Amino acid sequence: MTWMLSNPTRTGRAPGVVAALALVLLLGASPAQAQEPAATPGTTMPSQRLTTPILSARRLPDLLRSRIADAQLTAAVQDVVDQAPDTSCLSVSYHGRAVFDHNESLPVEPASTNKLLTSYAILQEMGADERLSTTAVASGPADGGVIQGDLWIVGGGDAMLNTDGYRMAFDDANQPVNDPDVLADRIAAAGITEITGNIVGDDTRYDDQRAVATWPERYRREDTVGSLSALVVNHGVTGYAESPDRASANRQPGDPPLLAAQTFETLLEARGVAVRGIPATGRAPATTTEIARLDSAPLGDIITETLAWSDNTTAELLTKELGFRASGSGTTAAGTRATLEHLEASGLPTAGVVINDGSGLDVDNRLTCSLLVDLLDAEGPDSVIGRGMAVSGERGTLRKRMGGPSTQGRVAAKTGTLTTPPVASLAGFVTTANDEVVTFAFIQNGIGTDASVQDQLALALVDYPQAPTLAELGPRPPSPP
16 A cells, blocks of 8 residues: 655654554554454444554544645645746745755855844844943043043944934835934933034944955945944945935945044034034043943844845844954954854754855855755744744835735745846745744745745745645544444
């Protein structure tokens, strides 16, 4: 007879299958012997006969159902694979069990799904409730409201410091920010009325590399990613320092700590604080007095902003913060090295993985669909990462996609797109029509890449599992003799 066995997991055959087969063999009964139960002494058995033999797939309805459902999903998903370039990968799992795999161990260019690795690693290094701080410090306490000398604005890596004018350029008004006006308010509220020296931007927590060396220059010119700095306001672009609350067309890459100093000079003077010096950059003294502080959102919320809106600048600063926390070096190289170390320490599959940045902009990054699915399965849909991704038809980079009645709100995923070379990626969770959760990763590389087939994949996953009920597949009731 033919047995309908569940697909094996990535680490071996489902243990339930082995146990069930062993039990059947131990019973030692043939189908003929199993047609009528034996009577025990002193009892009278009803006159019924089994209609389902012991050695029948109906004795394993869960496994039979998963086999049927997997076969139907495979047919639907194979059509998606057939539309993708050969250099693509696709993995689907259900409760950690591999349902469909295509090139799952092929290292491919991930685009922004690389942010999942960055988010995972920094959450391993830091707690989700930790915050990054931007501080205003002086060489000594204010004397009658007057700071004698300079006021340093010391950056702590918060990439979400954005003024009202810069926010006007956002695609989604709901994208979260941290308002520099609040820090200016707190400086004024501390009783500061005059600064005899300069406003000095200090971004020395990280290195002074404003971009990853392997990136094309156009990334910064096109505002794909801001200028990288531990002290960055409005992603380090020009046009807002003198009028932070008005929109600007003069958006060019600038010097982040200097632009931050200029912006805070504008904000403080608007609050009646007289600044006698000029905006400048430099390291604050080793011993200072804190005048005011502005904490970032909790790390978990920063992760949400990074994943849902695919914020390249925030991902890159998180990478430098990871390097700073792990080794004391606030560099991209230290951060990516720490990312790989955290993946390896967690036992995730890293063969063929190459991480050159935190955002996925580097065209030489490589990861596998099996890594993404295993990472997501390890975290789960209710984790910081699971809750932080874009949602179909509702939030982030998926708010205008997959908003139909079948998929609205059912896909939580990280998107990824590059044009040169072509990459389209999507990885996350689908809540099925039966309110089950399916994990998936789909990355297309090369000519023929088409993001629209991701929507087709989502529709197929929403319908999983399509199969008869357990009652329909289980043993039939006994029949009269």
